[in-house]
Amino acid sequence: MEKKRYKGFTCRVCGEHSYEEKTVSNGIRGPGGASWTDYYFCTDCSTMFKDVTKFSTTLLERTKEANAKTREDDNRLIEARVFAQYGLNDKARELLLKINTKDKDLLQEVEELKRKIEAKNG
């Protein structure tokens, strides 16, 4: 079993970039001996797969996922604002805690809303 790397491979399950190949041999040594790939597996989460290129996520898919997450966080911020407006600060805080974005603009708005909520409490 040898460790292989595939440039551009990203595990669909855990995001790891390396995988290993599990080979099977027909048990014959010397002439007549042969081995072939039985399956591949991710070196991190050990999920098995047969086709490396099909199992790998593409950059486009990862971008789509990231965008979907940002949209979810956007919606949480909007909901949190509504809760804060009606004085439901605990509910607003709960939503803000779930926001886990790397989007700087969004983070700034989250911080602003947090400050507003804390100012009201004090």
Ligand SMILES: [Zn+2]
């Ligand atoms: Zn994995």
